[in-house]
Amino acid sequence: MRQQTFQVEGMSCQHCVISIESALKEIGAAGRVNLASNTVEVSYEENQVSIEVIKEAIEEQGYDVV
Numbered sequence: 811m812r813q814q815t816f817q818v819e820g821m822s823c824q825h826c827v828i829s830i831e832s833a834l835k836e837i838g839a840a841g842r843v844n845l846a847s848n849t850v851e852v853s854y855e856e857n858q859v860s861i862e863v864i865k866e867a868i869e870e871q872g873y874d875v876v
Contacts, residue, residue, distance in 0.1 A: 814861065816850045818843075820873040833867040 821830070827843040830850055834841035839854035852864055865875045 811853055812856050813851060813853050814864070816852065816865070816868065817876045818848055818850050818868060818873050819876055821845055821848060826873070829871045830868055830873065833871050834864065837863055837867050839864055839867075 818830070821827070821843065822845065827845065830843050831841045834850075834852060837859055839852050839859050841853075842851045843849075844851070850868065854864065868875050
C-alpha cells in the first residue's frame with residue numbers, strides 16, 4: 811500500500827472532510843483530511859488507483875489539488 815500527501819486548497823469545515831474522504835473511498839482509496847495544514851493523506855494500491863484518479867476525485871468535489 812502506498813501513501814501520498816496532497817496539498818489541497820478550499821477546505822474549511824467538517825463537510826469538506828466528509829466530502830473528500832467519501833469521494834476517495836468510492837474510488838478504492840482511504841483519505842485523512844487535515845484542515846489545519848490543508849493536506850489530504852491518501853493510502854491506496856498503486857495497481858488499482860492512480861494519482862491522477864485521486865486528484866480528479868478531490869477536484870470533482872470542488873477543491874484544488876496544488
